Amino acid sequence: MAVLTITEAASAGISTLVRRAEAGEGVTLSRHGRLVAEVVPEHEIEALRRDRETLREAALVMARLATDSGARTDLDEAIEQFGLTRAELEAELALDITARQA
Numbered sequence: 001m002a003v004l005t006i007t008e009a010a011s012a013g014i015s016t017l018v019r020r021a022e023a024g025e026g027v028t029l030s031r032h033g034r035l036v037a038e039v040v041p042e043h044e045i046e047a048l049r050r051d052r053e054t055l056r057e058a059a060l061v062m063a064r065l066a067t068d069s070g071a072r073t074d075l076d077e078a079i080e081q082f083g084l085t086r087a088e089l090e091a092e093l094a095l096d097i098t099a100r101q102a
């Protein structure tokens with residue numbers, strides 16, 4: 001991958017950077033000897049986005065596995081935690097449905 005200073009890149013012009021990216025060649029931009037940006041082909045960006053999403057999903061799975069105690073709560077227990085019974089909840093939902101239909 002070619003490394004250009006910001007000054008060199010400005011002199012070459014944005015169209016040159018775009019042409020290089022379209023040709024599959026990335027260009028790294030530097031300022032005062034420090035790498036600050038890269039212009040890369042679109043397929044590389046798409047691959048990075050896919051990889052980032054895959055890593056995010058893997059991290060979520062690992063976090064869930066690490067924190068899952070294996071304990072499960074059934075629906076009636078959850079409803080009871082809110083101080084309701086299944087019959088009360090069903091009656092409330094029926095009222096909401098009736099009100100929406102009116």
